[in-house]
Amino acid sequence: MAGSNLTRRRLLKAVPAVAGAGVAGCTGSLNDGGTDTPTETATPTPTATPDLPNVHQRTVQRDKAAITHVSAVVSGSISWPSYSVIDTVDESILGTWEGEDEQFVLTVDGEFEITGPDYSYSGTYVVVEDELVLEFDSGETSTFRYERQDGDSAPILELRQDGELAARYHRTRAGRSRDAVEVAEDLVLLEDEGAGTITESQDLEARASGSGFVVTSDGYVVTNAHVVLADKTPEEMLYRQLAAEQRRALREEFASGYDLTDSEKRQVEEVLFETFMSYYVEHGSVDHVAEQFNVLNGRATPDDDLEVISWDATVEAAGTVVTEVDGEPSWGRDVALLKVDREPLPTVSLGSAEDLRTGEEIFVVGYPDIGVDQLFEDRNVALEPTLTTGVVSARRTLNSGIEAIQTEAAINNGNSGGPMYDSDGEVVGVATFGPADAGIQEIKFGLPVEVVKEFMAEHGVENESSELDEAFEEGLNAYWRGDCETAIEKMETVLDLYPGHPYAGNYIDDCESGDAPG
Missing domain, CATH: 2.40.10.120 (Thrombin, subunit H)
Structure with a gap:
């Protein structure tokens, strides 16, 4: 027996077979001196070569x-300064409003238009808490404190500057409601100011x-x-x-x-x-x-x-x-x-x-x-x-x-x-x-x-294979054709070179458990 050529794993697998052979059929010191009984030698049945996996599997x-x-x-x-999430559109004031010889329109798109007998202004607006900020197309900005009230027949909108009433309107047509995407687009983050400001941080x-x-x-x-x-x-x-x-x-x-x-x-x-x-x-x-x-x-x-x-x-x-x-x-x-x-x-x-x-x-x-x-x-x-x-x-x-x-x-x-x-x-x-x-x-x-x-x-890097790749591929080829002896030998070489190989041991286990092809 060529014991010096067996790896530990293969030796452990071979022990039961060696022991059985010594008791049942070996000649030598265990022979009782009797006459050997002739035995017939059976012709082995050829074993079909397993089909190779497809190209994806291989x-x-x-x-x-x-x-x-x-x-x-x-x-x-x-780290960042604390903020407040502000909705820059108040749906309760959207629509068309009529005042004394003046029409005021606020749209869901954040635009406004003011029309009088001989004038017309337009621009964009935002709402910040109870303030309405109008930015005119000319670049000028006006800020009003606003209040919406429920009138007897129609809602009332009052605009004030410096505490004085600047305009008063009643609504003649309501604006449409926003969808969720529009609401999200109208949200802004405003940095807190004054005593309420804190610095927040997070790892x-x-x-x-x-x-x-x-x-x-x-x-x-x-x-x-x-x-x-x-x-x-x-x-x-x-x-x-x-x-x-x-x-x-x-x-x-x-x-x-x-x-x-x-x-x-x-x-x-x-x-x-x-x-x-x-x-x-x-x-x-x-x-x-x-x-x-x-x-x-x-x-x-x-x-x-x-x-x-x-x-x-x-x-x-x-x-x-x-x-x-x-x-x-x-x-x-x-x-x-x-x-x-x-x-x-x-x-x-x-x-x-x-x-x-x-x-x-x-x-x-x-x-x-x-x-x-x-x-x-x-x-x-x-x-x-x-x-x-x-x-x-x-x-x-x-x-x-x-x-x-x-x-x-x-x-x-x-x-x-x-x-x-x-x-x-x-x-x-x-x-x-x-x-x-x-x-x-x-x-x-x-x-x-x-x-x-x-x-x-x-960057001076060249694709190259190694003895490890060669041993693994030879072991795979042997495994696929049902040659477990060679497959185990090659996969053990792989593990000698790279003990942490994630898959080589699986092929050895398949061969030893009888789950390999062939």
Whole structure:
């Protein structure tokens, strides 16, 4: 028996078989000296070679250890002066009002018109508490304290300046009511003044995530530049996080007062977000800012500590997410290089997109857009690579001169930065989903792998495989054809080189439990 060539795992598996053979049929010291009984040798039945998995399955199994979840965390403390939320339109005074030889119209759009026998004025207005502020088209501004009363036959509106009655009207036609989106658009945040002013502060964390793929065994990872926040400052990320939290709180009031469609809900949320964002950017300040980037390969469950099982990463280089061409925004070279201090790591092999044509199948492998909160609240949710498929809908050159592979494949925020494959399982691009706030059309596209290679070359990084990749692929091929002896040997080599490999042990377990193909 060649015991010196057995690994510990294989030796443990072999022990029962060796012991049984010694008792039942081996000659030597255990032989009782009797005459051996001849036995017939049966002709073994040929074992059919298992069918290979399809290209999707083969590619995912081959590369998923090199496909990573990329996360960015920005932390800091924001301070801002307290404010009041003001509705700048009072629906009770909307409509047409008649006074002595004068008509006064206030519209739901925030516009007014005053018409007399030989004059006419117009402009815009806002309501702040019990004051009506008129800004005339000429640029002049007049402020009135107003009071609406219920008259005997029609409502009465009185305007006063310096305590003196300036005008008195009765309403002849009521204005229309606003919808929820219009109400949201009419809200403003006014900084508190005087004794009621306080400075508020909050410690915040803002997170973003996407996918990536390892391109060198010594730890270089490719992803999208927007995944590592190349298009936003840390301060902007924190302001956005605070604005989103305040928007959610105010959104509940709208949800209880209106029966909103999904489209209206989105519009209300967008309007409220911009209102809060503008206030914090103008009046707020940020201190103690820190950024952290992490890379995870494999699978995370609610029982895992993501910060423990992820690797710290540094952003070595990042391209431009959005560029301006002739005064209009356009997508740039949305690629970034991360570096983790780990080796050897599994890698993907970069192919070519030069022959990729419209109508051809492509598929994307990446981590789904699962928030950390959802991961820990839903015990059935796991963070792991998934596959989406589609076709090339167009090859186009963007305004910025960047070549792009436009696709109808289901690419979402989580897939951003992940590898895009052709029907042969070759990496032909990096999947990209543009951020919704970039100010240009959201399209699902891939940057051709040639763009990635060019970016890597500019920073002295070359795609390379290693002994680890070779052993893993040989082990996979053996596993698929039902050769568990070779599969176990190769996967144990993988684990010797990279003890933390997230999947190699699964193939060994399948072979030992009899669940392998064949």
